[in-house]
Amino acid sequence: MLKFLLPVDGSEASNKAVTKLIRLLDWYKEVPAIHLLNVQFPQHGNVALFIDKKSIDLYHQEEGMKGLQSARDLLDQAGIACEFHITVGSPEEMITRYAREMGFDQIVIGPRGLGGVKGLLLGSVASKVMQLSTVPVLLIK
Template sequence: MLKILLPVDGSDACNKAIAHFIQLLNWYKEVPEIHLLNVQFPLPGDISTFISQTNIKQYHQDEGMKDLKSACDLLDQAGIAYQYHVVVGEVAKMIVQFAAEKQCDQIVLGPRGLGTVQGMLLGSVASKLIHLSPIPVLLVK
């Protein structure tokens, strides 16, 4: 079965890309295994001096779930099964690493999300992914 990774940041652009991707699912012979991934930024400095690792992990999980909610709702409404994951680290690097670990066949994302825009055509995460990923990247608007 085909495995597809959908990185999710909770932005309107991301939700539009997911809604469009749902419409494209008939391109595939069978409904692929879908993994939603939210990447949280590490907290700055040595915050673990003041806050327990358990609380930091819970914070990242809570924030990730907020970012994933709209995408989960869209897939639920369409009756499409998926798994969701929250990881912490540098966004593009973590997406590529996760896709490799899960042996995904394709990464699908919108060309822009919440990340800072480095280029005129693509958001910085999409641009980095295209350069870093050995797995095909499909950009959907």
């Protein structure tokens, strides 16, 4: 069975990618195993001096669940089972590392759609994932 990693953040672009992937699943003989991944940014500065690790971990878990919720709801409504994961770090690095280490067959990702100049100057997680990944990437617009 194929295993797909679908990074999601709760954004409109992320939800669009989930919706379009649901439509594309008819292309496959059997429905691939879908794994959602939400990447939380690490806390910077002196946060760890004032807040204990357990509270920071709980915060990442709660925020990660919020970022996963709409994708989980869309897949649930379509009757598609999924597993979900939350990690902390740089999104493009964590997505590519997680896909490689967990043996995924494909990363399915939607661009944020910053567009034009903003997209060129800031880059995007999707384009960086495509550059860094050794796992095939399906970009859904």
